[in-house]
Amino acid sequence: QITLKESGPTLVKPTQTLTLTCTFSGFSLSTSGVGVGWIRQPPGKALEWLALIYWNDDKRYSPSLKSRLTITKDTSKNQVVLTMTNMDPVDTATYYCAHKAGDYGDYRVDYWGQGTLVTVSS
C-alpha cells in the first residue's frame, strides 16, 4: 500500500525559506518510471503543480516558480524534500506531495498525501 505524508512548518514569515518533507512508503524511488511531485492549492483556488523528481534524479520545475524551488530525494530514507525561497503571503496554500506512476511520459498521479497547510504571515 502506497502512502505519502507531508511534514514541515505550518507558519512561515515573509522572505523566509520553506522546507517541506514528503515521507513515503509502499514504493521505491529507485524504480524506473516512478516520480514524486509537489502540488499546492491556495484556499478556495485551483491546484498548481510545483515540481517533480524522477527515479533517475531528473527534476522538473514549474516555469513560473523555478527560480525559487529546489527538489531533492533521499532514496535510503524514502523522502523527498522541497524548498521554496522568499516566501510571500500569496504562497499560503495546502501543499501536497504525490506519487507519479507509469513511464516518463505518463503524468498520472495515483496517490496523494493528505496535504499540509502552510500559512505565510508576519
Added chain:
Amino acid sequence: SYELTQPPSVSVSPGQTARITCSGDALPKQYAYWYQQKPGQAPVLVIYKDSERPSGIPERFSGSSSGTTVTLTISGVQAEDEADYYCQSADSSGTYLWVFGGGTKLTVL
C-alpha cells in the same frame, strides 16, 4: 506559460449526464488526466491517458479527446459526484512540465 482552460461550473440534475471540458493547444500531443476533489480531501484520479479508468472508479466516469479539447463525461450523475474536477496535462515541448486546469465545480441540483 502553457494553460488548460475549464469552465468554472457545470450543473446537472441527478441521473443526467455531465460533461466537463478542458482545452489546451498541446492536448493533441499530450495525454490528459482528470481528478475529482471533494471539500477537505486530496484529489482522486478518475481518468488517465485521456480515457482510461483506474480500478475502483465507477464506469459512469469516462473520458474522450478531440483535437485541442478533452472531455470528462459522468453518466447517470449521482449526488456523491458533486465535487471539483481538474484536468492535468503537460506542455508540448517535450520537457515534461505539468499543468493543471483551473478546475470545474460540478453541482448536482
